[in-house]
Amino acid sequence: MILPLTVEAASFVAGGRTIIDRLTAEIVAGPSTIILGANGAGKSVLMRLMHGLLVPAAGTISWTGENAARRQAMVFQRPVLLRRTAIANVIYALKLAHVPSRERGPLALEALESVGLASLARRPARALSGGEQQRLALARAWALHPEVLFLDEPTASLDPTSTREIERVIQAFDAAGTKIIMATHNLGQARRLGDEVLFLHQGRLVERAPVEEFFLRPASPEAAAFIKGELPWV
Amino acid sequence: MDSLSQAASQALALVASGDATLGAIVLLSLEVSLAAVALATLLGLPLGAALAVGRFPGRRALVVLLNALMGLPPVVVGLIVYLMLSRAGPLGELGLLFTPRAMVVAQTILVLPIIAALCRQAVEDAWAEYEEQLRSLGASGVTAALTLVWDIRFSLVTAVLAGLGRASAEVGAVMIVGGNIDGVTRVMTTTIALETSKGDLPLALALGLILILLVIALNAAAAYVKDAAQRRYG
Numbered sequence: 001m002i003l004p005l006t007v008e009a010a011s012f013v014a015g016g017r018t019i020i021d022r023l024t025a026e027i028v029a030g031p032s033t034i035i036l037g038a039n040g041a042g043k044s045v046l047m048r049l050m051h052g053l054l055v056p057a058a059g060t061i062s063w064t065g066e067n068a069a070r071r072q073a074m075v076f077q078r079p080v081l082l083r084r085t086a087i088a089n090v091i092y093a094l095k096l097a098h099v100p101s102r103e104r105g106p107l108a109l110e111a112l113e114s115v116g117l118a119s120l121a122r123r124p125a126r127a128l129s130g131g132e133q134q135r136l137a138l139a140r141a142w143a144l145h146p147e148v149l150f151l152d153e154p155t156a157s158l159d160p161t162s163t164r165e166i167e168r169v170i171q172a173f174d175a176a177g178t179k180i181i182m183a184t185h186n187l188g189q190a191r192r193l194g195d196e197v198l199f200l201h202q203g204r205l206v207e208r209a210p211v212e213e214f215f216l217r218p219a220s221p222e223a224a225a226f227i228k229g230e231l232p233w234v
Numbered sequence: 235m236d237s238l239s240q241a242a243s244q245a246l247a248l249v250a251s252g253d254a255t256l257g258a259i260v261l262l263s264l265e266v267s268l269a270a271v272a273l274a275t276l277l278g279l280p281l282g283a284a285l286a287v288g289r290f291p292g293r294r295a296l297v298v299l300l301n302a303l304m305g306l307p308p309v310v311v312g313l314i315v316y317l318m319l320s321r322a323g324p325l326g327e328l329g330l331l332f333t334p335r336a337m338v339v340a341q342t343i344l345v346l347p348i349i350a351a352l353c354r355q356a357v358e359d360a361w362a363e364y365e366e367q368l369r370s371l372g373a374s375g376v377t378a379a380l381t382l383v384w385d386i387r388f389s390l391v392t393a394v395l396a397g398l399g400r401a402s403a404e405v406g407a408v409m410i411v412g413g414n415i416d417g418v419t420r421v422m423t424t425t426i427a428l429e430t431s432k433g434d435l436p437l438a439l440a441l442g443l444i445l446i447l448l449v450i451a452l453n454a455a456a457a458y459v460k461d462a463a464q465r466r467y468g
Contacts, residue, residue, distance in 0.1 A: 048366075051370065070372060074370045080364050125468065126468020
């Protein structure tokens, strides 16, 4: 197990602007973690720091076990798929993960089945619809059986039907024991999929609470203003 | 006007008759230019990809230099290769001057920057899109570069074709290092230049016609390949 993940006074600066400001948090196995915050609060950057795509300017980010990079996966807002068939995209990921070539085909097919894309396995990935492409990105992550799955606003550019399908797959990941760490703008989605909320404001961790408590009784004025802004009718 | 139409009809007759001299000249042109482009592709694609993905001191300067070299004047390349290969030159021992091989060398030098620079641009654009996803999947360095080049292979056809267009159309370099020797190093462009100055317009025009048709055919083929690939792979 590569969790808990310890973020210790981590900062990230880009173009002279502090994006993440001395942030400390421990992420443990189990509850699905939702990262909330306004645009520019640093949600995406924080996840990229955790995933190792960015290096903190100060502070540390440390996983527990060996070989942590190989045991996590990330799904981006806009899926990046290679110009090959759907199944070949999954097989490519398995190859990079050093899965023996005999096992790649069956594993890839199983992953496509789990997201409901088995019938489109031989279709060119880039010819799939936006929702299908995102499901394929999830299948690619699924095949790797990650211990931690990062999701950066995975449904931000999708219609409600596709969003529901994506959420079902995310719940399947959770049921299979994968730790979910997700940034989202969709507060309904946060409540449906999340167990705890990390609320960021201007690069700082302002509040951390169980989902229901966060929405009912936000402890910080920033979080209260954010919820009010996103759900003005509440 | 009359002499032009006369020359044109004679040129068409020459093409239709399948004149042996004409055929030999066309064949040598193709051999030289295709060999040069093949060599330049072999060297240029990895060079371009490495420049696109690599991060090392002096990279910016190298990119600027490479772009500048796209506009190398053929006569200057011819002159330099001539000096290298001439009997007193550092490579004079090889006895390559005034052979088709010397022409291949000169055209390779001429075309290499074009293919490398266009490949660099294409790979760099793709890298901006793919980088995070590929790094997340654990691909880096050579693996990532190869994946990129393969994924945009149909765009790279355009780069190779630009090189072929340059090689088959240039006259300065092959004239100087080949010497335009009848039956040995005489190619389409050098023949056109020579025959025009001698006043043998039908032969010059016939070669010009073939040259243009070849270029159009090549471009049409490339466009077809690209369209078909676009439909198939997205």
